Amino acid sequence: MKEEQKTSHEIHTDFSKELSYGSYLQLDKILSSQQRLSDHHDEMLFIVIHQASELWMKLILHELNAAIDCIRKNYLEPSFKMLSRVSRIQEQLIQSWSVLSTLTPAEYMEFRDKLGHSSGFQSYQNRLIEFALGQKQAPVLSVYKHDAELYKTMENALQERSIYDAAIQALSMRGLPIDDAALNRDWSQSYEPNASVEEAWLTVYRNVEQYWDLYELAEKLVDIGSKQQLWRFNHMSTVERIIGHKIGTGGSAGVSYLKKVVDHRFFPELWSLRTKL
Numbered sequence: 493m494k495e496e497q498k499t500s501h502e503i504h505t506d507f508s509k510e511l512s513y514g515s516y517l518q519l520d521k522i523l524s525s526q527q528r529l530s531d532h533h534d535e536m537l538f539i540v541i542h543q544a545s546e547l548w549m550k551l552i553l554h555e556l557n558a559a560i561d562c563i564r565k566n567y568l569e570p571s572f573k574m575l576s577r578v579s580r581i582q583e584q585l586i587q588s589w590s591v592l593s594t595l596t597p598a599e600y601m602e603f604r605d606k607l608g609h610s611s612g613f614q615s616y617q618n619r620l621i622e623f624a625l626g627q628k629q630a631p632v633l634s635v636y637k638h639d640a641e642l643y644k645t646m647e648n649a650l651q652e653r654s655i656y657d658a659a660i661q662a663l664s665m666r667g668l669p670i671d672d673a674a675l676n677r678d679w680s681q682s683y684e685p686n687a688s689v690e691e692a693w694l695t696v697y698r699n700v701e702q703y704w705d706l707y708e709l710a711e712k713l714v715d716i717g718s719k720q721q722l723w724r725f726n727h728m729s730t731v732e733r734i735i736g737h738k739i740g741t742g743g744s745a746g747v748s749y750l751k752k753v754v755d756h757r758f759f760p761e762l763w764s765l766r767t768k769l
């Protein structure tokens with residue numbers, strides 16, 4: 493005789509000793525971390541958007557750092573999957589501006605004064621992503637000087653090779669001539685464009701059948717660099733929509749500062765080569 497069908501409810505009823513959904517995901521911690529400083533309804537949106545963004549940034553860093561390790565070992569193929577994932581996460585982050593733009597200036601002004609001098613400028617995960625993508629700015633570390641452990645972590649991250657430094661090393665490992673200045677440099681400094689690097693990428697783009705993997709790497713970097721700029725642009729325009737040209741809580745000029753940030757280009761030769769093709 494056929495065994496009587498059990499409903500999904502009957503299969504597991506005693507969860508008391510087992511790992512549960514909530515304990516595995518530590519939802520007690522995550523879902524008790526939305527503490528509003530005002531009793532204004534819209535502050536919840538503000539907190540959740542930031543927390544969700546920081547979680548996605550955590551995953552971006554996890555993927556980017558693993559991709560850098562792969563590229564440095566010349567395992568380009570495995571890095572592609574991670575870099576594609578980074579790109580998709582960036583799309584999620586870009587989408588979050590659409591949710592935040594439902595916050596009107598009047599709603600934000602209800603609780604903005606509670607934020608004091610705190611600001612996204614202090615997001616260390618955002619700085620770690622910028623460092624991993626090659627935008628090294630030592631002065632931004634000064635905001636962490638009151639936290640010795642974090643300061644040390646950030647100083648160490650500043651000294652690490654970026655994904656672009658790893659890609660340039662991969663060009664060299666493939667026999668493409670690269671100036672020593674681009675291969676052995678002070679990694680804590682932002683990368684300066686170099687003619688030999690542009691020439692090497694041009695060789696890759698002109699001979700794709702011979703350098704297919706480097707070509708794919710380059711295009712993945714362009715995807716990530718342009719999405720990072722798109723995130724910055726959408727941040728700037730959402731901020732303008734919400735606070736106009738008020739100065740920032742972090743002490744910057746606000747939107748005019750954010751406009752300058754948008755101008756920064758990651759992976760410069762991957763852009764300059766396009767005019768020469």
Ligand code: HEM
Pocket residue numbers: 541542545546592595600610611612613614615618727731734735739740741742743744745746747749750753
């Ligand atoms: C009402 C919403 C928001 C406003 C009005 C706003 C405003 C600003 C302003 C004015 C700055 C410049 C620094 C300062 O003087 O404070 C800034 C920086 C920043 N914000 Fe926001 N922001 C908002 C939402 C967000 C969200 C949702 C994120 C996501 C994590 C974010 C991340 C950042 C980051 C990373 C910076 C540093 C940018 C840089 O220095 O390159 N912001 N924001």
Ligand SMILES: N[C@@H](CC(=O)c1ccccc1NC=O)C(=O)O
Pocket residue numbers: 542604607610611612613735739740741742
């Ligand atoms: N800089 C913003 C404040 C702000 O947006 C903010 C404050 C605390 C935590 C995260 C923030 N988000 C991004 O900058 C402002 O000037 O209104």
